[in-house]
Amino acid sequence: MGEQRIPGIDGTGVIVTGAASGIGRGAALLAARSGASVVAGDRNDALLADLDVQAKEEGLAIRTVHLDVGSSESISAFVAAGSEAGSGLYGVVHAAAVAVERPSLDIDPAFWDDVLRINLTGTFVLAREAGRVMIARGTGGSIVNVASAAAVAGSVRLAPYTATKAGVVALGKSLAQEWGPLGIRVNTVSPGAVDTPLYHSQPTRRDTIDKLPLPRIGTPEDIALAIGFFLGDQSPWITGQNLNVNGGALMI
Numbered sequence: 747m748g749e750q751r752i753p754g755i756d757g758t759g760v761i762v763t764g765a766a767s768g769i770g771r772g773a774a775l776l777a778a779r780s781g782a783s784v785v786a787g788d789r790n791d792a793l794l795a796d797l798d799v800q801a802k803e804e805g806l807a808i809r810t811v812h813l814d815v816g817s818s819e820s821i822s823a824f825v826a827a828g829s830e831a832g833s834g835l836y837g838v839v840h841a842a843a844v845a846v847e848r849p850s851l852d853i854d855p856a857f858w859d860d861v862l863r864i865n866l867t868g869t870f871v872l873a874r875e876a877g878r879v880m881i882a883r884g885t886g887g888s889i890v891n892v893a894s895a896a897a898v899a900g901s902v903r904l905a906p907y908t909a910t911k912a913g914v915v916a917l918g919k920s921l922a923q924e925w926g927p928l929g930i931r932v933n934t935v936s937p938g939a940v941d942t943p944l945y946h947s948q949p950t951r952r953d954t955i956d957k958l959p960l961p962r963i964g965t966p967e968d969i970a971l972a973i974g975f976f977l978g979d980q981s982p983w984i985t986g987q988n989l990n991v992n993g994g995a996l997m998i
């Protein structure tokens with residue numbers, strides 16, 4: 747990513763979920779390199795420890811915190827940590843999600859509920875908790891949720907996942923309408939195929955990478971740059987939008 751930076755977040759507090767790996771990690775590193783004090787949450791403690799090492803090596807202000815976005819209590823503690831970061835909480839990047847393939851005929855209510863609790867309820871509870879802090883502080887804020895091209899396109903063996911991602915897109919629009927007048931912008935980034943453990947954990951190959959208009963797999967940094975566009979001060983009059991970042995796989 748070289749010298750890429752997110753303008754307008756120097757000194758601010760930014761919280762990032764799913765920050766130990768892939769897209770969340772890319773966003774956490776980009777925000778910290780841009781001068782933000784980052785609180786990085788994830789449920790994978792081993793990968794968080796690895797991020798700690800990288801942050802120390804690079805001299806970045808990243809505090810890692812164990813987080814389960816399937817738990818409201820865990821989210822509250824995470825946002826409380828974020829409210830003390832930098833000059834106060836300004837930015838939220840929500841990248842944590844689960845995407846486990848299962849044929850729809852084999853999905854029982856417990857599996858369905860788990861995916862919804864982590865991917866969709868977690869998105870709402872995180873936004874509500876962070877929204878309360880940022881609105882009370884009164885100096886504005888920016889929430890960026892990560893959805894998926896599958897929110898629009900659908901996908902085989904990922905029915906609950908695609909339903910949660912469509913929900914994340916719609917939720918962002920509703921929150922953007924409610925909180926815009928209060929100084930909080932809410933936007934969504936929807937990746938296509940990105941080179942992360944989540945992508946490679948899925949047995950079904952959905953994209954023919956070499957047929958893309960931009961014929962390569964995406965990198966976490968490709969997505970982090972789009973997140974940064976919404977997070978910082980390059981998009982002051984943009985809210986409620988869903989930006990597809992997918993090498994041209996889906997044009998809508």
Ligand SMILES: NC(=O)c1ccc[n+]([C@@H]2O[C@H](COP(=O)([O-])OP(=O)(O)OC[C@H]3O[C@@H](n4cnc5c(N)ncnc54)[C@H](O)[C@@H]3O)[C@@H](O)[C@H]2O)c1
Nearest residue numbers: 764767768769789790814815842843894939940942944945
């Ligand atoms: N990689 C892709 O091709 C792709 C495509 C479309 C959308 N996405 C979305 O991008 C986001 C990031 O995924 P990624 O590809 O970087 O995957 P990843 O597996 O590299 O990272 C996801 C991180 O989320 C964490 N996580 C999962 N459940 C959690 C929970 N309950 N609480 C806290 N942390 C949790 C994992 O531990 C992991 O570190 C996800 O929302 C995913 O749906 C990815």
